[in-house]
Amino acid sequence: MKRILQVTNYMDRGGVETLLMNLYRTIDRTEFQFDFLTHPHTVDTVYSYEEEIKDLGGKVYKAPSFIKDPVAYKRFIVSFFDEHPEYHIVHAHNLDSAAMVYLREAKKRGCYTIAHSHNTKDHGNAIKRQLLRLARKQTCRYADYFYACSPEAAEYAFGKKIASSNSCRMLHNGIDLSKYQVNEEIHQRNKKKLLPQCSGPVFCNVGRLMLQKNQTFLLDIFSQIVRRDDSARLIVLGEGELHDDLLRKALNLNIADKVLFLGSVPNVPDYLKASDVFLMPSLYEGLPLAAVEAQACGLPSLLTADMSPLTFCTDLVCPISLSDSPDAWARAALESYEANRGRRADRVEQVRQSGFDIKQVAMELCDFYSSHGSFPSQTATDNRMRGLA
Incomplete structure (x- = not known):
């Protein structure tokens, strides 16, 4: 069984989280398991999907706030990946400042990393939007592959060059x-x-x-x-x-x-x-x-x-x-x-017919996970790691 680490904000009933649960319910869980590294407002809150995740065999990890204490956040992430070598694929859904830390640490350990864009604009004031743009630019450096829910979301998050490349593909927001x-x-x-x-x-x-x-x-x-x-x-x-x-x-x-x-x-x-x-x-x-x-x-x-x-x-x-x-x-x-x-x-x-059947979407994603489910070759890892130390 391959355990895939899905990284998101928190597992409440939002669009991204519901898509992840639709996928999780549909995949063959004897072959794949999803675990979730989340970034909740408070680590004590139990969010809507957490009990179901545990019932399906998954795990929910809760990181401290990056914004409140970046140093403590980095210590948590370093310890997390040191303690969990079972994750060979890290699939990132929140492409914010925290992503610069967890994707970098995942990459250091040879994980195959995916950046997934779900939106076409950033919320917040001008300073926050600028910081998010800078963060996404760094996540492009640490990601091996890129997913997006639409061409517009891909171009907004990753730029035209990556959005039009073979390393980027669309994944429909499938439903049951x-x-x-x-x-x-x-x-x-x-x-x-x-x-x-x-x-x-x-x-x-x-x-x-x-x-x-x-x-x-x-x-x-x-x-x-x-x-x-x-x-x-x-x-x-x-x-x-x-x-x-x-x-x-x-x-x-x-x-x-x-x-x-x-x-x-x-x-x-x-x-x-x-x-x-x-x-x-x-x-x-x-x-x-x-x-x-x-x-x-x-x-x-x-x-x-x-x-x-x-x-x-x-x-x-x-x-x-x-x-x-x-x-x-x-x-x-x-x-x-x-x-x-x-x-x-x-x-x-x-x-x-428009491509939103969750069964088809899950099959496409699992085919990708299957072909990238082991550690990248050492040579490829060494090449990617240049400049990350």
């Missing part, structure tokens, strides 16, 4: 398509069960409550929807630092009684089946997993127009510019609702 089959009867049953208080159209958003996801603008859109249809409801699935700010904004817009902040839920597909229209006015995305899930579930989907074209994988997508007004988004949302009302049908086959 068996969970998204739906018809009008299932839609109405789920709506009645999960949202019994909703008699009108239900609009849905899935994502962390953070600046990137642009839920403040989402509330502006929904306030315009309510002006036209007072029976409309909005459900928001996800947690994040903007929760209290969004609650206050909903109150200020006089729509708080019509917006349901449901937090992080384990049954996202069930809520997608219960909803009528999916809204995602994100400021930027690599390739949003939730948008693919929504389409598979047959949801008319209003998405920011400049997302990767790979995201628009069914006939249900309505791309809209963020420069358009909340009123324009609201009109398009209600038109999508009326156009599809009473005719719910999934788009599982369209999504499968």
Whole structure:
């Protein structure tokens, strides 16, 4: 059995983490095991996916904060790799300042290293964005191979030269398509069960409550929807630092009684089946997993127009510019609702044909792991190590 070290922030219900769990549930765990080196806000917090990881035979390691104490972080990473020589492949999903440390130490020990880009922009102020750009430049030096969820994410993180090279490839954000089959009867049953208080159209958003996801603008859109249809409801699935700010904004817009902040839920597909229209006015995305899930579930989907074209994988997508007004988004949302009302049908086959079947995605990744599962040759390692000492 080959143990693969996946390095990420923390194993909560976010897009990257859900992709990793989709892969983990699908792979042959008699041949591969995933372990997770995480970077949580607090090491004492137990995040949503951690118990399942342990049940599947994986391990979760928690690193201290790099930002708070870089010296202590480096000591932890050096000790970690000294104590865990079983990892021959290190797959990095958080390409921040900490990655410069853990990828470098992994490389020193001859591990095969992968840098994986999941986004097309950085969040934070100008100084933080500049530091992240510098960090990514260094991670390119320490990575043997590069993955990205879209061509745009590859070029943004790694530059045009690497993005167009043979060392970089796309890995679709796969989903378990068996969970998204739906018809009008299932839609109405789920709506009645999960949202019994909703008699009108239900609009849905899935994502962390953070600046990137642009839920403040989402509330502006929904306030315009309510002006036209007072029976409309909005459900928001996800947690994040903007929760209290969004609650206050909903109150200020006089729509708080019509917006349901449901937090992080384990049954996202069930809520997608219960909803009528999916809204995602994100400021930027690599390739949003939730948008693919929504389409598979047959949801008319209003998405920011400049997302990767790979995201628009069914006939249900309505791309809209963020420069358009909340009123324009609201009109398009209600038109999508009326156009599809009473005719719910999934788009599982369209999504499968677009390459998002987790079975195929997992097979591609495991084929790669199989061909790179041993230590690189000593000569190759020596060549790569020049300048790293």
